Structures are given as structure tokens and as C-alpha cells.
Amino acid sequence: MDTNKILIVEDDVVFCKLLTRFLTKNNFEVLDAQAGKSALNLIENNSFGIAILDYRLPDMNGIDILKKIKSQGSTTKVVLMTRYGDEGIANKAVEEGADAFVSKPINPTELLEVIRGL
Amino acid sequence: MKLSISQNVHLVEPGDFEPTDHWYPRVLNSNIHPLVAYFLNLSHDQMTERYQRLNPMADKEALMKILKYQPTYFRWAGTDLMHVTNHEGNRKLTVIETNSCPSGQKSMPLLDLNVEQGGYKRLIEKTFKPMVEQHPEKGALAVIYDKNPMENIGYAATIADVFGENVFLAKFDKTDQNPPVKFEEGKMFVKNEKEKWEEVRAAFRYVTQEPWNRLPKNSRTLLLNPIEACLSGGRNKEVASGAYDVFNEEFKDKGISIFTPKTFTKVPFEELRKYYDILGGSMVIKVPDSNAGQGVYTIVNEEELDFALSQISKDDLYLVQQLIHSNYLEGLDTSKAWYHVGTIPDSKGRSYAFDLRLMMHATDEGIRPLAVYSRRSGFPLNEPLPEGKNSWEVYGTNLSIKGEDGWTYADERLMLFDIRNFGLLGLGVDELIKGFVQSAMAVYAIDQNAIRTFGEKKANV
Numbered sequence: 001m002d003t004n005k006i007l008i009v010e011d012d013v014v015f016c017k018l019l020t021r022f023l024t025k026n027n028f029e030v031l032d033a034q035a036g037k038s039a040l041n042l043i044e045n046n047s048f049g050i051a052i053l054d055y056r057l058p059d060m061n062g063i064d065i066l067k068k069i070k071s072q073g074s075t076t077k078v079v080l081m082t083r084y085g086d087e088g089i090a091n092k093a094v095e096e097g098a099d100a101f102v103s104k105p106i107n108p109t110e111l112l113e114v115i116r117g118l
Numbered sequence: 119m120k121l122s123i124s125q126n127v128h129l130v131e132p133g134d135f136e137p138t139d140h141w142y143p144r145v146l147n148s149n150i151h152p153l154v155a156y157f158l159n160l161s162h163d164q165m166t167e168r169y170q171r172l173n174p175m176a177d178k179e180a181l182m183k184i185l186k187y188q189p190t191y192f193r194w195a196g197t198d199l200m201h202v203t204n205h206e207g208n209r210k211l212t213v214i215e216t217n218s219c220p221s222g223q224k225s226m227p228l229l230d231l232n233v234e235q236g237g238y239k240r241l242i243e244k245t246f247k248p249m250v251e252q253h254p255e256k257g258a259l260a261v262i263y264d265k266n267p268m269e270n271i272g273y274a275a276t277i278a279d280v281f282g283e284n285v286f287l288a289k290f291d292k293t294d295q296n297p298p299v300k301f302e303e304g305k306m307f308v309k310n311e312k313e314k315w316e317e318v319r320a321a322f323r324y325v326t327q328e329p330w331n332r333l334p335k336n337s338r339t340l341l342l343n344p345i346e347a348c349l350s351g352g353r354n355k356e357v358a359s360g361a362y363d364v365f366n367e368e369f370k371d372k373g374i375s376i377f378t379p380k381t382f383t384k385v386p387f388e389e390l391r392k393y394y395d396i397l398g399g400s401m402v403i404k405v406p407d408s409n410a411g412q413g414v415y416t417i418v419n420e421e422e423l424d425f426a427l428s429q430i431s432k433d434d435l436y437l438v439q440q441l442i443h444s445n446y447l448e449g450l451d452t453s454k455a456w457y458h459v460g461t462i463p464d465s466k467g468r469s470y471a472f473d474l475r476l477m478m479h480a481t482d483e484g485i486r487p488l489a490v491y492s493r494r495s496g497f498p499l500n501e502p503l504p505e506g507k508n509s510w511e512v513y514g515t516n517l518s519i520k521g522e523d524g525w526t527y528a529d530e531r532l533m534l535f536d537i538r539n540f541g542l543l544g545l546g547v548d549e550l551i552k553g554f555v556q557s558a559m560a561v562y563a564i565d566q567n568a569i570r571t572f573g574e575k576k577a578n579v
Contacts, residue, residue: 003531004579010122012122012125012289014126014128014267014287014289015122015128015272016123017139017267017268017271018119018121018128018139018271019121021136021138021139044452056125077288081122081466083122083124083125100510104122104123104124105120105121105122105123105124105128105129105311106120106121107120108119108121
């Protein structure tokens with residue numbers, strides 16, 4: 001597994017673009033998907049060290065993808081992103097095996113610290 | 119930068135501008151062609167003088183009035199032009215369309231290598247900032263957009279730097295049932311990090327898909343451009359065509375006119391076939407408020423006509439234009455037919471149709487060119503079209519491609535105005551001046567149409 005390879009799953013294209021830029025500058029290789037289905041395709045064909053998943057996606061939610069990753073026995077670390085007021089979801093994510101969760105708004109530098117701490 | 123402070127809203131902070139994110143990669147490594155840099159630095163006096171040398175009947179005073187014009191509504195515009203010739207070799211730049219909120223910065227090499235933010239900064243400093251400073255409303259600054267994140271993040275970062283304050287970057291999509299932007303009594307609000315509505319005093323607007331469905335007229339929040347610019351022709355080809363007619367009538371004694379392909383407006387569906395015959399078996403059908411190459415059909419045979427008719431609504435009215443032909447054809451009316459000049463033939467002899475996108479902005483000295491680039495078609499003008507290929511391949515130049523994951527573009531057909539590409543277009547300073555004057559006249563015509571429709575108002579300048 002390439003521990004420096006990160007998957008971002010987030011339906012906001014601008015978010016993906018900005019976070020990809022930031023993480024690439026910090027020496028990570030980043031792939032992104034804007035929907036759950038395309039994320040699952042990437043997961044099937046790649047080996048990621050870390051997956052950063054938005055909870056709310058157009059076709060499924062981040063916990064569905066988290067479950068899929070964990071059910072495959074993958075060692076990919078999962079960070080779930082939640083919104084203001086979504087604390088209940090964060091707790092559920094941890095129960096399902098998420099390695100960390102971060103609340104939006106995301107400060108890229110703080111997210112980097114979370115990633116490096118995994 | 120704070121990402122996703124609420125759904126589809128980011129907070130851009132001073133210092134966030136990153137050139138690698140706001141230009142296409144090959145533009146970052148390009149150098150502007152010296153002739154293009156020369157053109158962009160020409161004064162209005164020089165351009166007026168030269169235009170009259172090229173068009174001896176043109177009235178210099180009228181030309182100067184147009185170049186120094188201060189638009190009330192339409193202060194940021196982009197025209198698409200084509201380089202055409204007739205049977206006598208009389209070459210012209212013809213206006214295909216004029217758009218409010220145009221793209222272009224990401225395709226424009228730096229004019230001055232020492233100004234890292236390039237055209238983004240010129241537009242914000244010379245157009246947006248003076249307007250905001252004259253606008254008495256309270257609130258934050260925002261960029262609202264529905265496409266083109268590369269340029270819009272760049273605009274937000276430039277505004278943050280120029281104003282020294284944080285800027286909301288909010289997606290305002292036409293399909294969003296719960297958008298992060300709303301208007302109340304003409305004032306714009308955007309959702310902040312606590313999902314509360316925050317008032318906005320001024321917004322840079324790149325909302326291009328049916329913007330009239332969500333932007334109010336007479337907005338209290340300053341918008342560059344306001345919706346009135348779109349409603350008056352800045353995003354409707356039919357209305358623009360009417361505005362050009364009024365302009366040409368007004369200036370008919372001044373030796374200047376907006377040159378467009380022969381145009382018929384408000385054509386009912388059932389009469390489209392008749393126009394195909396009138397125009398000699400070819401034409402272009404346009405859905406009036408379409409953009410990004412959608413809703414435009416080039417037609418050169420019955421099969422393409424049938425296809426176009428199967429794709430469009432029977433209940434709408436259409437704009438029909440004479441096709442600019444690929445090559446000389448026997449039987450065409452030589453007094454009316456126009457042909458693509460095309461690119462300089464490559465080593466395989468291929469010459470392609472191309473357009474010229476010219477972005478302009480209103481500054482304290484009048485209308486100025488800001489960015490310029492070209493897009494070529496996919497199939498050469500001077501080769502027979504293979505069976506099954508649509509004529510759009512020969513005539514269509516738009517780069518936007520709508521994919522499953524949003525919009526992408528055909529990079530191989532983008533022609534930069536840099537040292538490597540500009541020469542391939544066969545254009546010189548004279549053509550750039552002619553194209554700019556045509557474009558400025560189109561802006562004048564549409565802005566005057568807005569004033570006639572919505573009234574004089576303080577332009578916030």
C-alpha cells in the first residue's frame with residue numbers, strides 16, 4: 001500500500017481542487033471522486049493509505065463507503081468529514097471504524113495534522 | 119482558506135492566490151506574443167487613428183465615443199469573433215456573440231511577468247474595486263459562480279488580496295434546491311460557517327446558466343455584472359441582435375457598424391426549413407439563450423437539418439444565421455457569402471476554422487481589452503468531411519465538453535496568444551484592433567439597450 005496516496009471523496013469540485021492542491025504540495029499523491037459510485041471504482045483499482053470522505057454525497061453517504069472499505073479488510077485509514085451540527089454522525093462513523101473525523105469548515109493545515117497523526 | 123464553511127461555500131483569505139491553480143498548465147509556461155502585448159498597450163488614440171486608416175469612412179469622434187464609453191450595466195464582457203473573407207478577399211472580424219461574465223483569464227499569458235495575478239488583478243483593481251468603493255451598502259464580499267472554478271477561485275483570491283479581507287466563494291447552481299445564496303429585497307446573503315445568512319455588499323458574479331432565474335433586477339448588492347446586462351443581450355443572442363441593429367442605425371452616417379453574419383430573429387420552428395432553402399442549403403440555428411456551444415446547430419445538408427429539428431423544441435423561436443463557409447462554393451451569392459480565413463496551414467496542409475475570444479472591461483479611461491485567446495475547430499476546413507461526421511467538427515470551436523463529472527475542455531484546440539501559437543492564426547495588430555473595435559461597439563450596443571430597457575441609473579462607478 002502506498003501510504004502517501006490519498007483519496008478525497010467530496011461532491012464539491014472546488015473543495016476537491018483546493019484540498020488536492022494543498023495535499024499535493026505536502027507531498028501526497030491525491031485522487032478525487034465527486035460521488036460514491038466513482039469513489040468505489042477508485043477504491044477497487046487503487047490502494048490508498050488514507051481516504052477522506054464527505055458524509056453527504058449525491059448517491060450515498062460517507063459511512064456507506066467507510067463500511068465498504070472496512071469490509072474488504074483494507075488497512076486504508078478513513079477520515080470522515082462532517083458538517084456543523086453533525087456530531088451524531090461523527091460518533092456513528094467512529095463506531096463503524098473511522099480513524100478520525102473532522103468538522104467543516106476544514107482548515108487545511110489542521111487536516112494535515114490529523115492525517116499525519118494517523 | 120477555509121474549506122466548506124457551509125455547503126458549497128468556502129472562505130478565501132488574503133494570500134490564497136496560487137498561479138498554478140488559476141491558469142492552464144501550458145499557459146503558466148507560455149510567453150505572450152510581442153504583437154499581442156503591443157496591442158494590449160495601445161492607447162485609445164492610437165487604436166482610433168489606426169482604425170480610421172483601415173476604414174477611411176469611419177468617424178474618429180464616434181469611434182472615440184465608443185472606446186471611452188462608461189457602461190452603466192455591462193462592465194465586463196467577452197466577444198467571440200471570427201476572421202472571415204469574401205470572394206474579393208476583403209477580410210473582416212465578425213461578431214458571433216457577446217457574453218456577460220466571460221471566461222478567459224486561465225488561457226491568457228501574463229502581460230507583465232512582474233504582476234503575478236495578471237488579468238485577474240487588472241479586472242478587480244480597475245473595474246470591480248472602484249465600483250465597490252462607490253457603493254454604500256454594508257456587508258461582506260463574495261464571488262458567486264456556477265462554472266469555471268479555476269478562474270473563480272482566482273478571482274476570489276485576488277479580491278481578498280486587493281481588498282485585504284476574506285471573501286465568500288459560493289456556488290450558485292441552477293439545479294440546487296437549497297443554494298447557499300439568497301436575495302431578500304435585492305440584498306444578497308450567503309451562508310456562513312454557522313449556517314447563518316450573512317449579508318453581502320458586493321459580489322463578483324460568474325453565474326451563467328439561466329442566471330435570470332435566481333438573480334434579481336435592480337440588486338441592492340452590487341453585482342459585476344448585474345442581471346440587466348444579461349437580459350439586454352449579454353446572454354441572449356436574439357436580444358443582442360436587436361441591440362446591434364439599433365446601433366447600426368444610430369451610427370449609419372458615421373462609417374461604423376457591428377458586423378455579424380446575416381441574422382434572422384424570432385424564427386418559428388415550422389419556418390426553419392424555409393430559411394434553410396433561402397440561405398442556399400446551409401445555416402446555423404441558435405437557441406437564443408444557449409451558451410458554451412450548447413444549442414447551436416451548424417447545418418450543411420438535409421440530414422443535419424432533420425437532426426437539429428429533432429433536438430429542439432417545436433414551441434420556441436430561434437435565431438438563424440448565415441453559415442460562414444469553409445471553402446468557395448459554386449452557386450453561392452458572391453455578394454453575401456463569407457468564408458473562414460482559417461489558421462495558417464500546418465505542415466500537412468490543414469487549415470482550421472478558429473474564433474477569437476476577446477475579454478474587455480470598463481476602466482476609468484473607457485473600455486479596454488483584458489484577455490484574448492483563440493479556439494480552433496476539430497476538423498480542417500480544406501479536407502472533405504468524412505461520412506458520418508457532423509459539420510460542427512469543421513465549424514464549431516467551443517472547447518467546453520459536458521461530461522458525467524461536470525465540464526471539461528478540449529485542450530488540444532486551445533490556441534494561446536503566445537509566441538508559439540499566435541503566428542499560426544495569421545492575425546496581426548490590425549486584426550486585433552478591428553476585433554477590439556467590433557467588440558467595444560457590441561458592448562456599447564448592449565449597454566445602451568439595457569439603459570433603454572431598465573433606465574439610467576447610477577453605474578456605481
